Amino acid sequence: MFRSPRGTSDILPADQPYWRFVEEKIARICQLYGYRRIDTPLFEDAGLFIRGVGEETDIVQKEMYVFEDRGGNKLTLKPEGTAPVCRAYLEHGMHNLPAPVKLYYFGKSYRYERPQSGRYREFHQFGYEAIGDVDPAMDAEVVDMAWQLYLSLGMQQLHLKLNSIGCKTCRPVYLARLKEYFSAYTGELCQDCRNRWEKNTLRLLDCKNPFCQKYSAAAPKSYENLCPDCEKHFNQLKEYLDLLGLPAEIDHCLVRGLDYYTRTVFEIQPEIEGAQSTLGGGGRYDGLMEQLGGDPTPALGFAAGIERIITNIKRQNLAVPPEVSPLLFIACLGEEARKAAVKMSGNLRQAGISTILSPAGKSLKAQLRQANTLSVRYTLILGDNEIKTGSVQLRDMLTSEQKDIPQSQLLEILLANNSKPDSGAR
RNA sequence: GUGGGUAUAGCCCAGAGGUCUAAGGCGUCAGGUUGUGGCCCUGAAGAACGAGGGUUCAAAUCCCUCUACCCACCCCA
Numbered sequence: 001m002f003r004s005p006r007g008t009s010d011i012l013p014a015d016q017p018y019w020r021f022v023e024e025k026i027a028r029i030c031q032l033y034g035y036r037r038i039d040t041p042l043f044e045d046a047g048l049f050i051r052g053v054g055e056e057t058d059i060v061q062k063e064m065y066v067f068e069d070r071g072g073n074k075l076t077l078k079p080e081g082t083a084p085v086c087r088a089y090l091e092h093g094m095h096n097l098p099a100p101v102k103l104y105y106f107g108k109s110y111r112y113e114r115p116q117s118g119r120y121r122e123f124h125q126f127g128y129e130a131i132g133d134v135d136p137a138m139d140a141e142v143v144d145m146a147w148q149l150y151l152s153l154g155m156q157q158l159h160l161k162l163n164s165i166g167c168k169t170c171r172p173v174y175l176a177r178l179k180e181y182f183s184a185y186t187g188e189l190c191q192d193c194r195n196r197w198e199k200n201t202l203r204l205l206d207c208k209n210p211f212c213q214k215y216s217a218a219a220p221k222s223y224e225n226l227c228p229d230c231e232k233h234f235n236q237l238k239e240y241l242d243l244l245g246l247p248a249e250i251d252h253c254l255v256r257g258l259d260y261y262t263r264t265v266f267e268i269q270p271e272i273e274g275a276q277s278t279l280g281g282g283g284r285y286d287g288l289m290e291q292l293g294g295d296p297t298p299a300l301g302f303a304a305g306i307e308r309i310i311t312n313i314k315r316q317n318l319a320v321p322p323e324v325s326p327l328l329f330i331a332c333l334g335e336e337a338r339k340a341a342v343k344m345s346g347n348l349r350q351a352g353i354s355t356i357l358s359p360a361g362k363s364l365k366a367q368l369r370q371a372n373t374l375s376v377r378y379t380l381i382l383g384d385n386e387i388k389t390g391s392v393q394l395r396d397m398l399t400s401e402q403k404d405i406p407q408s409q410l411l412e413i414l415l416a417n418n419s420k421p422d423s424g425a426r
Numbered sequence: 427g428u429g430g431g432u433a434u435a436g437c438c439c440a441g442a443g444g445u446c447u448a449a450g451g452c453g454u455c456a457g458g459u460u461g462u463g464g465c466c467c468u469g470a471a472g473a474a475c476g477a478g479g480g481u482u483c484a485a486a487u488c489c490c491u492c493u494a495c496c497c498a499c500c501c502c503a
Contacts, residue, residue, distance in 0.1 A: 003494080058501050062427080080503085109503080114427080116497060125503060192500065208499080257502055280503065305503030333461060366456080368463035383461060397463070 007113070007121025013323070018310045021320040022153065026106060026126050029149045033141065035104040035128050040084035042108065046076040052083030052292055054259025056199065063111040077110035080258070081127045082285070082301055083292070089131055090294040099132030100299075106306075118276030118308045127282070127303035131289075134298040136233050139264045139284060140240035146268055146280060146302045147246055153309065154318040157271035158279070160247060163223060163254040164234040165202070167262045168287065170227035175201050177220050185215050205253040221252035230263055237264060260285040264300060270312050279312065280304030326354040327418060329371035333364060333383040341382050344410075353414050371397065378414070 004010055011019060030037070046066050053059050065077040078084055085103055088094075094101050106126045113119060128145070130138055143160070150158055166174055179201050182189070186197055189204075193212050196203045205216045223234055241248045248266075256265045265283035282302030289297035313320065328348065332341040338360065345357040356374060358367045364381070371379040381393035381402075392410055395402040405413065 006494080063501080111502075113501070114499095115495085116499095119502070123503065127503090195500095203501090276502075278503070303503065308503060331462080363456090364461045365463075370463085372463040379463080381462070385461080393462090395462075400463085402462085 005121070007115040009120065009122075015310075017320050017323050018313060019306070020323075022126075022306055022309055022313075023106065025149065025152050026104075029145060029152060030104045030128065032148075033102070033145045035102040035130075038085060038088060038103045038105055039107060040078070040081070040088055040105065043075045043077050044084055044087070046074045048083050048087055048292070049076060049079060052086065052260060052288060053080065057257065057259055059111065059258070063113055065110050065112055079109055079111050081105050081107070081109065081125050081303055082129060082258075082260070082288070085127075085129050085301075086131070086288055086292055086294075086299070089129075090289065090292060095132065095295065095297065100138060101131045102128065103131070104128035116276065118305070118311060120307060124306035125303050126280075126306055127301055129299060129301035131299040132297055134286070136236040136264075137240055139233075139237045139300060140244060140246075142282065142300055142302055143241060143248070143264075143266055144244050144246060146266075146282065146304070149304075150268060150279065150309075153313065155270070155312060155316065159249060159269045159271070161251040161254045161267045161269060162238075162241070162248040163251055163265050164226060164230060164237075164263050165222050165255060165261060165265055165283075166226050166230050170225060170230055171222075171262075174220065174222050174225040177225060178202070178204070181219050182215065189215070202255040203257075205255055216253055219252075222255075223250065223252060233263055256281060256283055260288040260291065262286045266302075268304075270315075272315065276308070278305075279308050325375040325377070326356050327377050328353055328355045328414060329358065329367075329374060329376040329379045330355060331358045331364060331367035331371065331379055331381050333381075334387075336387050337382045337384060340387060344380075344382070344407075348411065348414065351411055351415065353411070353418060368395075377417070380410070 027037075046064065049064060050060050055061075059079050064079050066074065067076070068074055085105060089101065089103070104127065107124065108122055109125045110122055112121060115121060128142075130142055143162070147158075147160060165171060179197065182193075182197055182201070182204055186194055189197065189212050190207065190209045193204055193207050193209070196207070204212070205219060207213060207216065223231075226234060238248065238250075254265060254267060256267075261283040263284045263286065265281070267281035268279045270277055270279060280303060282300065284298070284300035286296075286298045286300075289295065289299060330341045330345055332338050341357060345355045348355045356371075356376065358370065362370070364383075368379060377397060379395045379397055381395060386392050386407075390407050391404050392407050393402055394405055394410065394413065
């Protein structure tokens with residue numbers, strides 16, 4: 001027997017209502033903020049991510065699915081969505097569009113990692129990018145949009161973490177200061193942190209080890225070491241967020257894993273603290289376009305993990321719209337009736353009535369049982385008696401009312417009830 | 427890549443060396459008389475107990491290896 005590959009999963013019919021719900025909320029919020037959808041390929045030139053995400057990041061170092069196609073091109077299954085969107089922006093000359101260009105995407109991403117709760121090898125990301133605007137009001141809008149999305153999903157008790165990690169000018173200075181601060185404690189830090197001290201100093205700040213956290217709490221704070229421009233940007237952003245009524249929590253330990261972030265970084269986390277709990281995050285990446293070979297272009301964005309969102313929807317027991325059942329089930333008895341039923345089912349579907357034709361060879365009782373479990377609103381019963389008289393039995397499964405009606409009136413009656421919202425029995 | 431846990435029918439799970447040719451629940455299917463659902467009752471199908479090796483007279487139950495899944499770390503959505 002085959003099984004789905006490690007870290008992948010089937011999204012079964014029973015789960016589809018969650019996905020549909022999330023997708024609809026996303027489409028709605030994007031429309032509300034003026035974002036237009038873009039879909040990029042599932043695979044890209046591997047170099048795009050090496051340049052974009054960062055040579056030294058774990059994503060590039062050990063998590064990308066890289067392969068060579070038959071033509072010898074080095075390709076990779078996309079591990080994230082921002083670099084491809086930027087590539088598309090550059091490739092299609094979107095700098096000619098009125099700035100900022102607002103794009104959103106929804107699709108699969110791939111990372112070769114050990115699967116665990118909230119982390120899969122194939123996962124779904126939703127994200128959006130606002131390209132071409134330096135103003136902190138844009139940052140505020142991007143943060144606001146993410147926040148509003150979660151609210152519209154019905155989520156409660158979320159935390160909005162915010163930080164600024166500076167720019168090309170001030171970050172190196174800050175990093176040196178940070179490294180110096182930690183140099184006094186390298187002996188006491190965990191092994192991971194000693195490595196981080198060498199290679200990824202910023203990451204020292206969000207170590208999960210309580211020992212290390214003591215030191216990071218007292219470490220120099222990035223937002224207190226910004227250059228004048230970055231500081232002004234951060235202050236304005238905070239002011240705007242305040243105007244929007246967003247409860248941002250400034251957290252100097254919030255650093256994001258991708259190299260391209262500058263200035264603003266933010267994350268949205270659920271109340272229930274757990275591993276892999278971050279629902280989404282984003283930030284500004286003013287240097288990325290240039291990194292990818294374009295003109296310097298300020299931009300920022302946000303990305304969310306759909307699986308994590310759905311996990312939280314379930315955990316919080318939030319209501320999602322159920323799937324809609326077919327309107328009609330046709331039960332029939334006998335050869336002649338079956339012929340009539342086949343014909344009728346075709347006509348009804350063409351008229352827009354969702355119809356299920358009963359499987360053959362079942363007793364009427366069994367057919368009704370099936371109609372019941374399918375939660376259809378109406379069952380149509382067709383036997384020899386009805387064929388003779390040109391009528392049909394129409395049974396309302398909710399009220400158990402059953403009427404003998406002429407076949408000629410059937411469509412009219414069904415159409416009149418087709419648009420009623422509550423069409424599911426039980 | 428590192429550590430821990432788990433592995434019995436489609437799903438949930440009982441089972442702690444012989445009484446297991448493996449129990450129960452959900453679901454599925456079929457009946458409860460003649461053409462009628464949801465509740466109830468009855469019955470049926472469906473598992474060589476993850477795979478492979480041991481130990482033993484005897485293993486779903488003990489040991490080893492592997493694999494998969496889950497959880498945590500690393501990292502991230």
